[in-house]
Amino acid sequence: MARFARCAALVATALLMAGCSGSSGDDDKSGDGSGPSASKPTVTTPGLPASLTSQKLDWNRCKATATGPAPGGEWRCATLRTPVDWAKPAGETMGLALIRSESSGSSGERVGSLLFNFGGPGGSGVDYLPPYGPTFAKLHERYDLVSWDPRGVAASEGVRCRGDKEIEAAEAVDTTPDTAAEQSTYLKDAVDFGKGCRKSAGKLMEHVSTTDTARDMDLMRHVLGDERLHYFGISYGTELGGVYAHLFPGRVGRLVLDAVVDPSAGMVGHAKNQAKGFQRALEDYLKAAGQNPEEGSRKIVDLLERIDAEPLPTSSGRVLTQQLALTGIVYPLYSKSSWPALTSALEAAQSGDGTELLVQADGYNDRDPSGRYGTTTHSQRVISCLDDKERPTAEEAKRLLPEFRKISPVFGESMGWDTAGWCHDWPVPGQFENPEVSAPGAEPILVVGNTGDPATPYEGARKMADELGKGVGVHLTWKGEGHGAYGSGSDCVDDTVDEYLLDGKVPDDNKVCAS
Template sequence: MLTGALAGCGGGTDDKPGKQAQTSAAAPSSATPASTAGGLPPLPASLTSQRLEWKRCKAPEGGSAPGSAWRCTTVDVPLDYAKPDGDTIGIALIRKEARDKGRRLGSMLFNFGGPGGSGVSILPRAAGSYGSLNTRYDLVGFDPRGVAASAGVRCRTDREQDSTNRKIDMTPDTAAEEAAFMKDGAAFGAGCERRSGKVLPFVGTTNAARDMDLIRAVLGDRKLTYFGMSYGTELGGTYAHLFPKNVGRTVFDAVVDPTADTVGHARNQTTGFQRALENYLKDRGQDPKAGTRRIAALLKRIDAEPLPTGTDRELNESLAITGIVLPLYSKSSWPTLTQALDEAEDGTGSMLLQLADSYNGRDEKGHYDTQNHSQRAISCADTTARPTAAEARAIVPEFAKLSPVFGPFLAWDTAGWCADWPVKGEHDTPEASAPGAGPILVVGTTGDPATPYEGARKMADELGEGVGILLTNKGEGHGAYGGSSCVTSTVDAYFLDGKVPADGKTCS
């Protein structure tokens, strides 16, 4: 997702890059005890020895209950790992057991990104893509702390969010628009503090990674088998850094650059979305530079005069940009983008508004999910950066040169996201070095708009020699597993048989 507005068992081998492991480790007989890492106090037995009671799943908010093959439970974790005997919160889990129980390898934990994505909600919908893995692994999804059923953060009402989308210009052109933009960002943070102040200081990625190790231990796995997508790669990198000896077979797909700070992520995404837009235009037989200029001109017209949509809502520039972003995540959605842009050129914004609503988690009744709330809370708990309006304004020309369509939006986003945030951030950039960990397969797609390919190479380097194994997918879209048969078969061979591909392997 956009920066700020964004998107088990069986250990690896000790093979160096370029070698293949020919055998897999047997399923562990007992779990490695959970720890907190980082010199924090040990966890009490009441947490490390808790037994899980799996029950029929209830329907998540705004969704429907999964099928009978799924079971749900809750794991208790410390609210504050510095005070492990203090207050706890529940982390919601969902599981589909391995089909071949005689050859079961253990549990596979998933995180689908965001931050703020609900694994309890997403995994049952996505599980069809992981059927081969489900033969020997229990598929396990979870809502990270601060998300949905795991003490989910809430910051504003549906009416307040609609008002923001209608009134606030996310690419302010005047002093008045700029002041309103910054005021809205501060109001969002104040709303989070009013409604979720108790958990707000503790929803960062480091604590979520500690939760993952407790989940691993309570599930009974000696090492963590993990599949992380998008932000899930940052979470996985944090886990690998904290618990390198507990890293089992692990795959990162659509990889976040761990070396980028807030402005760096925005710059990366400006480059990535512009690259995807140009690839889309070339695929449509259009000159990418001329096509970019035409779309940028359309956005300027919409900024001056929002488009009607056939409802009481108009399409403004900010919503139009969001609507353009969503179809760039997958090449299969490019025809939809063509239809939406053609409609907008003809003076109607209905399709782009529908796409923006889908991206923003707004349903037909005007109800928003809370992923955006959780995403901002987690991101701002992680980063120390608090760019000012002046700092954002200063980088607009650079970003506009990179992309006249997405650049100004993403430049201003750096300031609006954590404006006057009530909680201090943890670091400038996350730490992902993991000496002593088993091999981690890092999958980067050359046309990925949201997490550009360059980040995969940097993640592999950060993880360390013999740990980060780069797999390049020459293609389009945000994520490669399930879209590329070569990537899918390589990942399956690693998870199921322990076969580590050569570092630098390319799928095309």
Template sequence: MQRFVRSAAMAAAGVLLAGVAVGCGGSPDDDKHDGKSGGSEDKGAGEGRAAQKLDWHGCKAPEGGTAPGAAWQCATLQVPLDHAKPDGETIGIALIRARSTGKGDRIGSLLFNFGGPGGSGVSGLPSFADMYGTLRERYDLVSFDPRGVGASEGVRCRDDKATQAAEEKVDLTPDTSAEEKAYFKDAADFGAGCARGAKKLIGHVSTVEAARDMDLMRQALGDDKLHYMGISYGTELGGTYAHLFPERVGRLAMDAVSDPSADSVGHAENQARGFQRALDNYFTAQGENPKAGAKRIEKLLARLDREPMRTSGDRKLTESLASTGVLVTLYSKQTWPALTGALRDAEKGDGTALLRLADAYNERDPSGRYSTQSHSQRAISCLDAKDRSTPREAEKRLARFRGISPVFGEFLAWDTAGWCYDWPVAGLHDSPDVRAPGSAPILVLGNTGDPATPYEGARKMADELGEGVGVHMTWKGEGHGAYGNGSECVDDAVDAYLLHGRAPKDGKVCAS
């Protein structure tokens, strides 16, 4: 099903680690552009609740992983299951931190969300900490598993065996009535599994509730203001926080920015455009005409649609898995060589490399165990997004989406209906409200080659945050995200903002 947005933080050697759907945040009582403005009128998370004292201790190994080491501490924050009932049932939010190195005057804690939705910050932050060494000189680096994710009451919707069976048998671009029936049955079954697994939590994993949780984190960490870096979906979460608590925003940076003006169909169109643009850039860099390159991939996918391809193991490469394998390499220019090799092998009849790339994106390990990131992602985004498109509405979008992206358009068009088909709870909003009058300046960083959160969304985020709040900055680069991606200009500007409070001039452009 839908992959949408993943984290901007990436590992080397072609394996992406963090978490693709942009959700559309909201709360039942605060529709976008309804005249409400958050801020002092919103009593906020935990009003009347004393700040908790966190019990920091050594971190245990996450499921299927290894412990992060002695530099890292973990704790659990108790938050209301339902923020409308602050004294009611609570759930635990898993936190992780590395203390400031003390090389400069400590500012406070810098909270990270790496995207998804559904990405684990507890697993992610130690993996990417080297990127943030300069920031650690004056901040404690802190991240968390949002509600419904990982160690924070993580949602599980189906087991590994059923997940693999769906990957092998469900065609994400159905061509026949039988394939379409199987596609939507699988979608409904997945939602029903989420409802059984999450129980009451299925209606309480929204972006707004996660933002309220962050305000409780701010209090528990002892900070008067929230200092935050949001990447990918994390920009939507940060914008939602700024809308709810503008007077509590400290230094807040956004990278790989989600378009807050788009509904779920608009996000799918944006991504069709962004991934096709990135693929065109890849082919141009290889010295190949982009239209001819796209035709090569279309031909390969059509071949796989007729008959899955052998691999070195006992699994086969399907059309859907091949699309995922191509898509994952577009998140970073570093992984373009992996795409070149995988396409060459597949055109010769060996799907092994593309399958491995798809497995990296789907977070499947060699033993056949899958992470639950995609389960949490879907639960969060389908609670956020109000749209419930029908199969016929998706079918009517096919021609338009194919025109935007001949490689990814059909998949994303069907996904507008399949992702939240027959979901067990209603969605909350068409798009998130990120207006933040009275907030301190917020840095909004867009990358012209970003495939998953196309560049245009950064300008829209800066505009919607409000005049004097959103500070727009551009990097002319490739990949999902800009900070830590090889541009000294970008890194220096972000560090100056987060470490010294010096926001760049609105409209600043980094060409390298």
């Protein structure tokens, strides 16, 4: 049932593998845009009690998480208190798990804190940042590297909507129903999932929106002692960064948005974008493999139809369903380095063995060999269904299917049905049609688009740059493959981003990196 959209945190992104509008009345346009230094006062957050604005973070050795051992070395963890309900800032609070590694350079060279969000929504920054450390070594010389588990995620009161056995059982649900009985089962499973989320999250389910998290980020900025927010957002993290810029344009420091979500799209628009992006990436893969894209796509469609009729056996004793096969195809498309694994898995599946595609699907679904599943998709669904106001019915989804099939013969059917199933009969109403990211008066924000990005198609970067506003959104293009550009092998991209973050050098708008 996991939607592919905005799900970078679930997958090994390129970095590792080589509704949110609101009042902008909170912004403060003080400061000169040069970045914080130890001698400058921080911009305060008005309206918050001193118990929040004056809190001191207690940085200690990190503890092991459910997904792995505690990071060692220079990494330290702390808890930030933030309001559960931002409409009642003096009311009940909750804890957000933070992780930090202090700048490795001299104190005089330090720019400030650099916050990271790796996508999802639902990705654990506490888990994901330490493995990225080598990728950000140059930035680390002048920045404290900081990330966090957003509200409703992992160590920050993370949501778990169903148990491992229930998740595995749901893998048998047909997500492209062909009969009335299959449709009924599909929608019932969606309702059951939502009920499980409500039971787990309780009233927090109404307070995990992107806007809530953007406000958490501003409190985080203040408590960390920074005048302005310096930020690196990937995939969904770009949407979060855009919403922050809209709410607090005067507090924007140096923001990089990489693998950009289209801010003009609602639920159906995101699904169409995803279908287009994955089909484009698949065709690039087929061309590189020496195949005709149209013929190669048709062979894969035929394979998926056979699997739909009769799931494939695997060496584990589990079976490969159509949805798992689709997921197993999607996962290697996130990085060009994984294309050979996709070739091997497809060849095995064509011969009747679903083992390799199941391994790929398990990687995407965060399933370990013992059968335990991660909860990123749970948090993702809770957050996105609170953000997204659009709620297409099953009949509306059926009417959309021809258009989805035209966009992508391989992924269109699944993505079309997903518009009805993802937030079907959700316990909490959605808040927005699409996120508001306009940020008049903000400092220039670097928006990086990759022409071959499967999960957040290239066109979204141009739309984000345009919606941020003239003189704010600065568009950088990389002619590459995979999800995300920075750290993916392009010296041009890496140098441009580094110069912007380290020295404040803003590149020309529409700069193109061909390698």
